[in-house]
Amino acid sequence: MSLANPFLISALIAVLLTAIATGVVGTLSVANRMVSIGGGLAHAAYGGLGLAFLLGWTPLPVAILFTLFFALALAWLQERVHEPSDTLTGVLWALGMAIGILCIDLSRRYAGDLNAILFGSLLAIPREDLVVLGILDCLLVPAAALFRRSLLALALDREFAEVSGLPVRALRIGLLVAVSLSVVLLMRVVGLVLMVALLSIPGSLSLRWSRSLGRAMLLSGVLTLVFGLAGLWLSWRFDLSSGAAIIAVAGVVYLIATLRSRK
Amino acid sequence: MTAAFRLDHVAAGYGPIAVLEDASMELPVGGLLGMIGPNGAGKSTVLRLLLGTLAPFRGTVEVLGTTPRLARKRVGYVPQTLSVARDLPATLLEVVTTGFVGLLPPWRSPGAPERERALAWCERLRIAHLAGRRLSELSGGQLQRALVARALVREPELLLLDEPTANADARAEANLFDLLSDFSRDRTTVLVSHDVGVLSRHVRSIACVGAGRIVHHDGPEIPAHALEDAYGCPVDLIAHGHPHRVLSEHEGCDHDHGGEA
Numbered sequence: 001m002s003l004a005n006p007f008l009i010s011a012l013i014a015v016l017l018t019a020i021a022t023g024v025v026g027t028l029s030v031a032n033r034m035v036s037i038g039g040g041l042a043h044a045a046y047g048g049l050g051l052a053f054l055l056g057w058t059p060l061p062v063a064i065l066f067t068l069f070f071a072l073a074l075a076w077l078q079e080r081v082h083e084p085s086d087t088l089t090g091v092l093w094a095l096g097m098a099i100g101i102l103c104i105d106l107s108r109r110y111a112g113d114l115n116a117i118l119f120g121s122l123l124a125i126p127r128e129d130l131v132v133l134g135i136l137d138c139l140l141v142p143a144a145a146l147f148r149r150s151l152l153a154l155a156l157d158r159e160f161a162e163v164s165g166l167p168v169r170a171l172r173i174g175l176l177v178a179v180s181l182s183v184v185l186l187m188r189v190v191g192l193v194l195m196v197a198l199l200s201i202p203g204s205l206s207l208r209w210s211r212s213l214g215r216a217m218l219l220s221g222v223l224t225l226v227f228g229l230a231g232l233w234l235s236w237r238f239d240l241s242s243g244a245a246i247i248a249v250a251g252v253v254y255l256i257a258t259l260r261s262r263k
Numbered sequence: 264m265t266a267a268f269r270l271d272h273v274a275a276g277y278g279p280i281a282v283l284e285d286a287s288m289e290l291p292v293g294g295l296l297g298m299i300g301p302n303g304a305g306k307s308t309v310l311r312l313l314l315g316t317l318a319p320f321r322g323t324v325e326v327l328g329t330t331p332r333l334a335r336k337r338v339g340y341v342p343q344t345l346s347v348a349r350d351l352p353a354t355l356l357e358v359v360t361t362g363f364v365g366l367l368p369p370w371r372s373p374g375a376p377e378r379e380r381a382l383a384w385c386e387r388l389r390i391a392h393l394a395g396r397r398l399s400e401l402s403g404g405q406l407q408r409a410l411v412a413r414a415l416v417r418e419p420e421l422l423l424l425d426e427p428t429a430n431a432d433a434r435a436e437a438n439l440f441d442l443l444s445d446f447s448r449d450r451t452t453v454l455v456s457h458d459v460g461v462l463s464r465h466v467r468s469i470a471c472v473g474a475g476r477i478v479h480h481d482g483p484e485i486p487a488h489a490l491e492d493a494y495g496c497p498v499d500l501i502a503h504g505h506p507h508r509v510l511s512e513h514e515g516c517d518h519d520h521g522g523e524a
Contacts, residue, residue: 157342157361160342164362211397
């Protein structure tokens with residue numbers, strides 16, 4: 001496959017746009033201990049896709065609305081019930097998947113396209129998905145730059161931020177919405193199952209290696225880009241699944257870095 | 264005259280359990296109040312009520328003449344260091360400048376005047392030379408002073424501190440209390456501590472929290488019966504020197520007592 005190949009060009013653009021989005025959202029997810037919530041929302045999105053498949057509707061808007069509903073329901077439950085957040089997230093995770101599978105069962109049709117979404121199809125990403133990803137980046141980057149101090153205060157010490165009058169609830173909901181939109185829109189690139197890795201690995205490494213939250217977001221984007229290009233090359237060279245190859249590269253780097261910095 | 268805070272027959276707790284059953288107290292503006300009591304007596308519950316993060320089951324809580332939530336911008340809070348995510352990439356100065364949250368719009372970053380004010384407080388707390396150091400590179404005592412500076416940059420009318428001397432050495436502790444005494448001339452400071460000895464050396468009055476109630480003693484001297492009421496068991500109280508107080512160990516009571524030898 002040459003560099004002039006339109007599939008490869010689309011894939012490279014997708015990796016770049018993904019790097020920008022996960023640079024922001026992944027770093028903030030790790031800093032705010034929201035990685036498992038991101039995973040839960042990624043799987044909730046599958047429920048939305050199943051619902052769209054059952055009803056014969058366009059998948060993307062249904063998945064976005066469905067995931068946003070789950071995100072807001074989680075925020076509401078976290079404030080109103082005495083239940084650990086990770087338990088609520090686990091229930092959300094399982095429920096989203098179950099709804100998706102039940103909807104597919106009820107449709108009595110073959111869900112080949114849904115499996116592609118589950119595991120990603122970077123080399124077959126359509127142009128309109130690239131446009132939507134670009135729009136997401138255009139929203140995420142200025143918002144993160146504008147609210148970076150408030151987001152740092154929130155991540156550093158949520159209790160202090162709340163009692164000091166920072167609109168903690170609005171910021172948390174904003175973060176959940178950003179994570180929801182990102183996981184749904186990035187599912188074409190790496191797939192829902194592997195989404196959690198991009199939300200956690202580059203952000204975790206960059207927070208460790210940076211001296212400020214802003215620089216961590218930048219580094220996280222660069223790391224995602226490097227992992228993406230390396231995974232894409234492996235995928236092309238050895239005929240592997242692109243999403244899985246990207247995550248394998250990221251996972252190996254994470255393990256080496258973590259073992260080198262152990263206590 | 265407006266009180267720094269007022270608790271009026273307050274019952275409060277978590278879920279169905281009431282930690283405070285009938286707590287009443289009014290603290291006038293100005294001075295340094297020490298709050299003591301055994302673990303689980305309700306010291307943190309009182310702080311949460313004053314911060315507005317916990318609503319009472321019954322009774323009323325008033326802070327600076329209004330509700331705790333409305334008073335938030337006029338209140339400073341120093342939590343225990345455990346509440347801070349030390350693994351995040353932030354310098355000491357960045358942490359101190361997060362004290363301006365709630366005072367500036369959420370989209371505005373602190374500018375040069377705010378940074379100068381933050382550095383001035385760091386100077387007074389003797390941590391200015393650590394301004395560029397990462398959180399993970401700070402000792403517990405240095406981080407604690409950074410959290411005090413973070414609260415003080417807000418120039419609050421009411422300052423609430425939760426165990427601020429837990430990681431401090433003797434010199435840092437003396438420096439902190441000198442600063443708090445100075446700060447509390449025309450403002451109010453409430454300091455929660457297990458260390459009765461530390462409190463009695465520096466505070467103007469003491470509140471004992473225990474058995475679901477608060478008993479406020481005007482003056483740093485604590486009658487033995489007040490400690491017995493708070494801790495729910497007999498105590499030996501020995502005063503010597505500055506004054507120092509010693510609560511001797513005894514059987515038949517599993518509370519984690521303060522005191523010093």
